[in-house]
Amino acid sequence: MSTRDEQPLPGAGALISARGLRKSYGRTEALRGASLDLHEGEILAVTGASGSGKSTLLHCLSGIVRPDEGTVTYGGEELGGLPEGRLSELRRRDFGVVFQFGQLIPELTALDNVALPLLLAGTRRGEANERAGEWLERFGVRGQADLRPGGMSGGQSQRVALARALVTGPRAVFADEPTGALDTLAGEQVMTALVHTARESATAVLLITHDAQVAAYADREVGLRDGAVHSGSAQAAGQEAVRREG
Template identity: 85%
Template sequence: MSNQVPLLAARGLAKRHGRTKALRGASIELGAGEILAVTGASGSGKSTLLHCLAGIVRPDEGSVVYAEQRLDQLPEKRLSELRRTEFGVVFQFGQLIPELTALDNVALPLLLAGVRRGKAHERAGEWLERFGVRGQEALRPGEMSGGQAQRVSMARALVTGPKVVFADEPTGALDSLAGEQVMTALVHTARESGTAVLLITHDAQVAAYADREVWLRDGVVSEDATALEVAQ
């Protein structure tokens, strides 16, 4: 990170799931337009960290500040609004709505924001084209390949012009070729639109697409992998 004020910053995050401590004082910063990879083994707390940063769950301790707003203190209504307009989220298995076509899945965030159907469909089509799945508008998730579905998920995450996209193991369910194509499309589109990306992954090849990489182990974040080994 430079000396500029980060777009998103967390300090001292702690989060328990029952008796398990998923986060133990994690701190992290994301700059505007930056692509940051958070890597770590399965069970290290990566998804919990993403959920706290995106305002999906509240940490038990610590703070999350986005654009000078304390996400951990905002009411749920405001958090939901941010997730509709300024945040985009991509999960490992896409989580597309099975009954909707690709076009309607991508248009849905716009429709929820009050955009008229014709305009929402027009913009959704433009984003499907950016991700290389133009011509697949009428397909439903069950009719798509894994790579197609993930591209549609990314188009949906970016269609509202968010400031931050949170991508949780976005290539985890794909083969290496499809994963490479999806990551290339995501990075190119994020660069083009100036969107910051927080990328959760256990794959070094996926992390290589990022501007910067940090490591998470047992709920603690470090920019030095060897420091984690010493600390533990």
């Protein structure tokens, strides 16, 4: 068994650094020593077969799940050392998450779904609604503002889910197969919206996909197999991000 002391140091300049993550569910070892750096403003694709540990890695990096072993460092703080309250505050303020099936709140309209993270952060209702409306507009779903998720197409609800993930201005967005349930055209619209916004605001994106066309939107790709990174560089320097700026 590896110990923390044997893990390489968190990557210099990385926004989020994972080192030696291990996580088991019963006898299933979902992660077996996965290490990864996500740099500021970088779009990083994580690919791998079903069951290779991609979602578990995303859950650990975003502070949703605590790994059994290993560390996740964000802005110099180790997530594992934070009390639950501080961790959920950080998640709300600095991270956005999008899942394969939007996971919008079915009882709320599109507008209310997007306004919710702002309300939770203490923004007044009027301002929250205004900003939520702007984000719906940006993603081409303002016309759906008053609809509940059940009344929208898959592509529309994913764009609402993106708006919800980005409305608070997070430093990092975690997207778990965001186009996995969409047809090609709707998938392209969602990816274009995500990539465009992330570039504009220098938001880092960890993008899980097993679609090569989707991975092509990323600056860099890392492959997972059996719960560990097996291809691409876990620690590749932020050169890609720098190149993009040029």
